[in-house]
Amino acid sequence: MTAIKAAQTARFDNRHSYLMEGSVVRLAIIHAVVLLVLTLIGVGTAGAAEPDGSRRQALVAMVRQDCGSCHGLTLKGGLGPALLPEALAGKSAGSLIATVLSGRPGTAMPGWSRFVSEAEAAWIVDQLLRGFPPVDAGGRR
Amino acid sequence: MNWRPVIARVLAGLATIVVAGCAGQPVTDLRGTGDLGIVIERASGSVQIVDHSRRQSLGRIEGLGDLSHAHATFSRDGRYAYVFGRDGGLTKIDLLARRIDRRIVQAGNSIGGSISQDGRLVVAQNYQPGGIKAFDADTLAQVGEVPAEYAPGKFSKVVGLADIPGQGFAYALFDAGEIWVSDFTDPGAPRTRRFAAGKQPYDGLVTPGGRYFMAGLFGEDGIALLDLWRPEQGVRRILDGYGRGEEKLPVFKMPHLRGWAVADGKAYLPAVGRHEVLVVDVTDWQEVGRIPVVGQPVFVMARPDGRQVWVNFAFPDNALVQVIDTLEGAVVDTLSPGRAVLHMEFTPRGEAVWVSARDDDRVTVYDTATRKSLAVLPARAPSGIFFTARAARIGF
Numbered sequence: 001m002t003a004i005k006a007a008q009t010a011r012f013d014n015r016h017s018y019l020m021e022g023s024v025v026r027l028a029i030i031h032a033v034v035l036l037v038l039t040l041i042g043v044g045t046a047g048a049a050e051p052d053g054s055r056r057q058a059l060v061a062m063v064r065q066d067c068g069s070c071h072g073l074t075l076k077g078g079l080g081p082a083l084l085p086e087a088l089a090g091k092s093a094g095s096l097i098a099t100v101l102s103g104r105p106g107t108a109m110p111g112w113s114r115f116v117s118e119a120e121a122a123w124i125v126d127q128l129l130r131g132f133p134p135v136d137a138g139g140r141r
Numbered sequence: 142m143n144w145r146p147v148i149a150r151v152l153a154g155l156a157t158i159v160v161a162g163c164a165g166q167p168v169t170d171l172r173g174t175g176d177l178g179i180v181i182e183r184a185s186g187s188v189q190i191v192d193h194s195r196r197q198s199l200g201r202i203e204g205l206g207d208l209s210h211a212h213a214t215f216s217r218d219g220r221y222a223y224v225f226g227r228d229g230g231l232t233k234i235d236l237l238a239r240r241i242d243r244r245i246v247q248a249g250n251s252i253g254g255s256i257s258q259d260g261r262l263v264v265a266q267n268y269q270p271g272g273i274k275a276f277d278a279d280t281l282a283q284v285g286e287v288p289a290e291y292a293p294g295k296f297s298k299v300v301g302l303a304d305i306p307g308q309g310f311a312y313a314l315f316d317a318g319e320i321w322v323s324d325f326t327d328p329g330a331p332r333t334r335r336f337a338a339g340k341q342p343y344d345g346l347v348t349p350g351g352r353y354f355m356a357g358l359f360g361e362d363g364i365a366l367l368d369l370w371r372p373e374q375g376v377r378r379i380l381d382g383y384g385r386g387e388e389k390l391p392v393f394k395m396p397h398l399r400g401w402a403v404a405d406g407k408a409y410l411p412a413v414g415r416h417e418v419l420v421v422d423v424t425d426w427q428e429v430g431r432i433p434v435v436g437q438p439v440f441v442m443a444r445p446d447g448r449q450v451w452v453n454f455a456f457p458d459n460a461l462v463q464v465i466d467t468l469e470g471a472v473v474d475t476l477s478p479g480r481a482v483l484h485m486e487f488t489p490r491g492e493a494v495w496v497s498a499r500d501d502d503r504v505t506v507y508d509t510a511t512r513k514s515l516a517v518l519p520a521r522a523p524s525g526i527f528f529t530a531r532a533a534r535i536g537f
Contacts (some may be wrong), residue, residue, distance in 0.1 A: 012365060065499070066456045069394040072227055073184065073209030078268060079298065079315065079343070079395060103391070106251065108341070108359055110391035115457070135184075 018114065049119045056123070059116070061135050062125055070108065075132055085131050096125040170227050170237075174219040178486065178528035180497065181211045181224070182521040188224060189520055190239055193495065193528060196506050196516040200239045206230040208248070208309040211525055212253030212513040216278060217260035222527065223278075225254045225265055232279060236529070247274055254282030254306040255537065260509075262325055264302065264310050271296035273312060275328050285328035291317035291335075301345020301356055301398065303536040305369055313342035314363075320345070320356055320367055320376060337375045338365035343413075346398040347536035348423065355379075357398050359413055366426060379426045380410070380419055387500045394455035396439050401487075404447030404467050411438035411452075414431035418452060418465065423482045430470055434463050440484065443467075444509055445491040453482045453496075462496060464512065474512050478505045483523070489530035497523035514517055 051059060064073055070080035081087060088096065100121040103111035116124065127133060168522035176194040187203045205211075207228035214223050221242060222234045230235050232241055250269035257264065262275045262284065272288040289297040297314035305311050308326045313319070318340050323333040340360025347369075356365040362384035365376045396411035403409075407429065408421045418441050420430040436458025443450050450465040461479050464474040479498025487494045493515060496505050499522045508517040531537040 066393065068209060069456075072207075072250070074207055074227075078210065079228070079300075082481070108343075108392065108395070110393055 016117070039059070049117075051120050051123055055120070057135070058118060059124055060127075060133055062115070063128075063132060064135055075128075083128050085129055088129055092126050092128065096128070097121045098122060148297070155221070172237070174236050175489075176528050176529075178495075178526065179213060179222050179224070179236075180233065180518075180523050181208050181213070181525040181527075182494075183211060183483075183499070183524040184522040186226075187521065188222075189518075190234075190235065190236055191495075191518070191526075193493070193506075196493075196518070198518055198520075200232060202239065202241060204241065205232045205244075208524070210252050213525065213527040213531075214254055214263065214537060215527070215529050217256070217532050219529040219532045221278075221305050222529075223254065223256070223263050225251050227251065229267065229269075231263070231265055231276065231281060244283050245276075247276070247283070253302060254301070255302050255310060256532075257304055257308050257310075257325060258306055258535075259308065262308070262328055264304070266299040266302035266312055266327070268298040271298050271311065271314075271316070273302060273323065274297055275325055275331070285325060285331050287316050287321070287323050287331050287333055287480045289317070289321070291319060294311045300343060303345060303347040303354065303400070305347055305354065306332055306351045306535065309369075311345065311347060311367070311369065313338060313356040314347045315341055315343065318342065319361075320354060320365060322354070322367070322369065322372060334372060336365075336367055336372070338376050339363060339378065344397045344398040346400050346402060348408075349400050349403055349535065351535040353423075355398065355408075355410075357410065357413065358395065359392075359395070362413070364410065377426075379421060380428055383412060383419055383428065383431075384415060388417075390416065390437065392437050392455060393457065394437070395460075396437070396441075396455075399442075400534065401442045404443035404450060407467070409441045409443060409450045409465070409467075411441050413437075420470070432465055432470060432472065434465075434472060435461055435475070442485055442487070444487055444494070445489065449491075449509060451485055453485060453492060456481075459483075460498075476507070476512060478507075479503055484525045486526035486528055489528065495526045497526055499524060 070078050071083050072078045075083040101113040103109045178191050180189045186205045187201050189201050190199045206226045209227045212225045224232045229246050229251045231247050232244040233248050235242045248267040251267045254265040258407045261278050263278050264273050264275045266273050275285040283392050289299050291297050297316035300313050309324050311322045320336045323331045325331050330503040338356050339358040342356035343359040345356040354367045363378045363381040367376050410419045412419050418432045423427045436454035438452045439455050440453050452463045462476045463472045466473040478496040479501030481499035483497050483499050485494050485496045494507050494509050504518045504520050504523050505514050508515050
């Protein structure tokens, strides 16, 4: 029971942080600013602090399962668009990283910055552009 | 010596024994299918056939392709499950013989389907190519289709497909913001009526009697409601502006709708971008309450008797399930069935509910009265759980 209570308390805090988020307009501005900053500092294929092995596995599982709710387990698309290399070809890494972190206002894509750091988002985008790895056979699917 | 007659006689004798053996076999296996069901194992392309009286697995069937977001409907004799895979696969499973009866790949990207009033047509709803397709329920031969071409050259993803009385199917077009109702009385020439619904319908349901079709909207706060008895009146909006202009919370997984939402004269519906279950009186469609819950609701499912409503949640609150007492209008229990709870299915009369936990590779069976675990079944990344009782329900 205490675990559930703790979880509920934590969730209440999360909700509080949701409420701190601004309007759609503000999200759009954040999106633009993140994009600009990422472009300026040249975050692209090699993030400064790449996630380590176990965190990578967690990220792969998250992308395939949770992003997969909309984009499909195989990332070939669902209610959301395909995230396969050929579908992303021509899009800049910086723009994609900004989308992962702050979502796309006016669409069903939420921002995931509560769950992934900038470096992790950069790593995810890099992997997506190369062809996303399968969930490790020894870990979670 | 001529051995031929001797060999013939021996063979005839053997044949008699074999035939007798076969004839005897079904007697020992004879059973109904009313307490059978399937559990989707989404990542391995397999399903388990389960018995919800004995709370046990009867076996696993492999080779169903990509089963992420898989859905199933049942033949009206309850013998066959039609499983719709994300990759467009449509697999007909024989629950008694425990094998694949037929399998086709009918689209590039599919999310579910339904069966016609007379049980003769199985209809799939597709994202790619956007539209619905009808198949002969016996042979899976395609007999008709309605491409979701809402403007010249523009096709929409189809969501919320539900069978309705009169060989009809109602569904929503995510990209077009419309509800379509197709009459498949002549499967080769379906007649379709179109209705404006609202921005980004994400799923739909038909009420248990088959009269109303509802489409939940993602792009605006409200639900589109169509009276199928009086479709000429068009879509009306209910729960309009339920968000009260407040900033939406992020939605990390789309909610789902189905006819299980209706309990004791009220519909219990997931709010979008709010951690609430919305309650609507189905006689006048006015909001009569909203119940705070721990996260973004995904499935809001009434126990068949309507006294309880069970709710699971989108990431990151997907390790919890909450139970609403409909008389109290409040959450009375919070359960932790495992990591990534994806689906729930009640037994036909609701004494138990089966709950899948993807990341803990298990299905937990709960006693709905005491909320004690009755059984835990191992399963590989389980998602949807579908029992044959759906075969007899409108809109499933």
